Amino acid sequence: MQNSDPPIRVPFCRPDYGREERDAFEEAIAGGRLEGGGAQTKQCETLLEKNTGAERVLITPSCTAALEMTALALELGPGDEVIMPAFTFVSTANAFALRGAVPVFADIDPLTLNLDVAAARAAITPRTRAIMLVHYAGVGCEMEAFLALCAEHNLVLLEDAAQGIGAAWNGKALGSFGAMAAFSFHHTKNVTCGEGGALLVNAPNFVRPAEFIRDKGTDRADFLRGQVSKYEWRVLGSSYLLSELAAAVLLGQLKREEELTRARLKIWQIYEEHFGRLNSIRTPHIPTAARHNAHIYAIRFANQELRDACAKHMRSLGVIAAPHYVALHLTPAGQKYGRASGELPHTIDAAQTLLRLPLYSAMSADETALVIESLTSFLHSNGLDTDAITPAP
Numbered sequence: 001m002q003n004s005d006p007p008i009r010v011p012f013c014r015p016d017y018g019r020e021e022r023d024a025f026e027e028a029i030a031g032g033r034l035e036g037g038g039a040q041t042k043q044c045e046t047l048l049e050k051n052t053g054a055e056r057v058l059i060t061p062s063c064t065a066a067l068e069m070t071a072l073a074l075e076l077g078p079g080d081e082v083i084m085p086a087f088t089f090v091s092t093a094n095a096f097a098l099r100g101a102v103p104v105f106a107d108i109d110p111l112t113l114n115l116d117v118a119a120a121r122a123a124i125t126p127r128t129r130a131i132m133l134v135h136y137a138g139v140g141c142e143m144e145a146f147l148a149l150c151a152e153h154n155l156v157l158l159e160d161a162a163q164g165i166g167a168a169w170n171g172k173a174l175g176s177f178g179a180m181a182a183f184s185f186h187h188t189k190n191v192t193c194g195e196g197g198a199l200l201v202n203a204p205n206f207v208r209p210a211e212f213i214r215d216k217g218t219d220r221a222d223f224l225r226g227q228v229s230k231y232e233w234r235v236l237g238s239s240y241l242l243s244e245l246a247a248a249v250l251l252g253q254l255k256r257e258e259e260l261t262r263a264r265l266k267i268w269q270i271y272e273e274h275f276g277r278l279n280s281i282r283t284p285h286i287p288t289a290a291r292h293n294a295h296i297y298a299i300r301f302a303n304q305e306l307r308d309a310c311a312k313h314m315r316s317l318g319v320i321a322a323p324h325y326v327a328l329h330l331t332p333a334g335q336k337y338g339r340a341s342g343e344l345p346h347t348i349d350a351a352q353t354l355l356r357l358p359l360y361s362a363m364s365a366d367e368t369a370l371v372i373e374s375l376t377s378f379l380h381s382n383g384l385d386t387d388a389i390t391p392a393p
């Protein structure tokens with residue numbers, strides 16, 4: 001079949017690899033040890049510990065792997081339930097379903113698209129063991145309320161901070177609140193090494209189990225530190241170490257985290273100046289306690305037809321804008337392995353109406369202008385916000 005789409009002029013995302021990443025990569029090769037756990041891995045972990053305040057950070061091959069590690073560390077199994085949003089990536093739920101535990105989906109706040117505190121409270125049963133938050137778009141969840149809810153019901157708080165690097169809630173880094181948290185360094189993320197992630201362990205009692213789990217369930221880390229004379233199988237675990245090659249690229253990116261976030265924030269702000277006051281679309285809501293990291297600029301339309309037509313129109317002009325999650329409780333596996341707590345109307349609305357605009361640190365002024373033009377021309381050709389004055393980019 002022939003593809004009649006015009007060439008892509010503005011991709012959805014484009015990683016920004018520079019000198020630091022290349023130098024670290026060469027250094028890793030020259031060192032001759034490319035298995036995980038080497039010098040580059042340790043530097044990444046130390047930097048992340050310093051930046052987040054986490055007790056211990058373990059870098060992993062993906063955020064998915066880090067989420068699976070949380071389920072293993074909690075020794076969850078059949079009969080256990082974990083409350084989470086359904087407006088999230090499959091890995092958030094898969095991690096627990098793999099252990100035989102049940103993901104219980106609760107609705108989101110319609111403004112932030114993060115788990116709603118009252119909906120989470122209503123989903124608690126005697127089988128609930130943990131609440132897994134997702135900080136959508138790097139905008140923090142209501143942390144004080146969730147910490148209090150978990151304390152009240154003796155639940156473990158976990159954070160899927162896949163999109164949260166560099167962001168904070170009331171001045172405290174996302175990923176540093178829960179007993180454990182997970183970052184993603186996938187291709188689409190603010191800081192990336194292609195595929196990668198990190199487990200942040202904040203509760204000291206999970207540090208040793210997490211080290212065992214990452215190293216195939218063994219105490220090999222103790223052995224490498226000279227603390228035991230041989231290593232052995234201690235707990236259920238798997239191969240969750242990131243290769244030194246990827247760790248090297250990650251180290252370069254982590255050193256540039258502030259620069260990369262600053263550049264993204266500039267583009268995010270330009271979008272906000274153009275679209276923030278329009279009536280025909282909803283734009284991001286940032287609570288005053290949140291310091292976000294410009295991971296996503298998502299707009300929402302009145303209905304799915306308009307959203308899909310807009311994505312098509314932008315694609316016809318070479319601009320890639322992307323919807324996001326499919327509501328997990330409506331997917332075949334979500335229905336088989338999970339359970340919805342209520343109807344989740346805000347989740348369904350977000351899944352149907354949300355569109356993410358292209359956003360990356362190295363976006364040029366021309367690319368930004370093209371995104372703005374393509375969205376504005378769609379709105380105008382549909383008779384929407386025709387009287388809005390659009391400032392020049």
Ligand SMILES: Cc1ncc(COP(=O)(O)O)c(C=O)c1O
Binds near residue numbers: 183
């Ligand atoms: C909320 C959330 N959790 C987990 C993941 C999985 O991340 P990874 O691809 O690093 O496994 C993603 C990926 O985009 C995500 O958005």
